[in-house]
Amino acid sequence: MAHRPTPSLPEPDKIAVEHSHQLNERIKAAIAMAGGALDFSDFMSLALYSPGLGYYSAGQARFGRGGDFITAPLVSSFFAKAIAGQIGMVLESLGDGDVLEFGAGNGQMAYDLLCELDRLGCCPKHYYVVDVSADLRAKQAETLAELPAHLRDRVAWLDRPPKGGFRGVVIANEVLDALPVRRFQRDISDVSALVVGEEAGKLCWRKKPADQALVNAVAEIERDIGEPLAEGYQSEWCPSLAPWVTELGRLLDEGLILLIDYGYPRREFYHPQRRMGTLVCHYRHQAHDDPFFWPGLQDITAFVDFTAVARAGVESGLELAGFATQGNFLAGAGIGQILEREAAGDPNRAAELAQQVKPLLFPDEMGERFKVMGLSRALPFALPGFSFVDHCDRL
16 A cells, blocks of 8 residues: 655654664564564554653653643643542542542643642542553653642552552543554455555555454444445544453442543544544644654554443443533533632633633634543432533434
8 A cells, every 4th residue: 555645744853763763673573573464553552652662651752832742731720620620529429539540641630630629628548640651650750749748648650550449530631542543444345454564664554354353343333323434434443442441340439430532422433524534643743644654753643432432331330421522521510610710800810811721622622622521330410511511412
């Protein structure tokens, strides 16, 4: 298959180029071991998580305006403040409980959540962080070191989540989009896997007949959307998504799981207009669709199939607590009232804060593209965050 040209992007420095070259050689060795065709999920796993060289595992991930992408907690602390109100309600209903955050980035959301929960008088007993990256753990520790001692002492890092018995709130912001995906193409009478090969020393796309797992996944997708995908339609399927959510179902005894990410319900994910899929790469605040551009130096993601998330959660015994756009969830969670409180009657301050949160709320920025899903167990009340607009019927 032809390698689509990458748009003009900034060149990395010599050290970064050498880093990428080392990872490239590791990927080429994996391609050779796989007989010349490496499944895209294996490539994505190496590019993001290969020990010492992957984007997340080797300290290449850069957040904020000087990095590759910006996340909601870095846009404004009001993101975490609104979510903290929802977390506080859950912790109060339990009488106590913990918070567990997956993929805590540079630690800013954890910092803001703990400060706001402290202000609300409902701090968790522990604030656990699960992150695969030693470099990011170090950045998180640096950020959280600025907390007052009574909050800092509640923070602990875990290599893996508890196996069960968890009471409290689990939160994952922009974690699901980084789970490795498989890519496929619907042909006239069958399905092909889009895999990674090597040609003239460069990584390239290749096609091969899909295995039964991928064939079954595409068949289920077509059943759910009520029609076959068009010939030549390309997209993604995440084999680890349902198992990841199922593990959360085993983990949670009482409380809430909040999953925040860009994605769609299944019918929208596999819409005819989205015929090239949802794969997107981020490099120095530029989005493009070439995953082979400087492996190890860029983020590689795919949008989340929230129908698959909800289905896995319900099948593991969780209840679907709600599904909304990020803008609607934050509105229901009271971000407007929080802005009023912080502005304290100063119209200039109010205008400044409103401008600050605009990217979180507006449909043409993060407000519509990002979704929030709640999964719960033994939660005796409905979350206000889903009271504004709940889109569970779209799943």
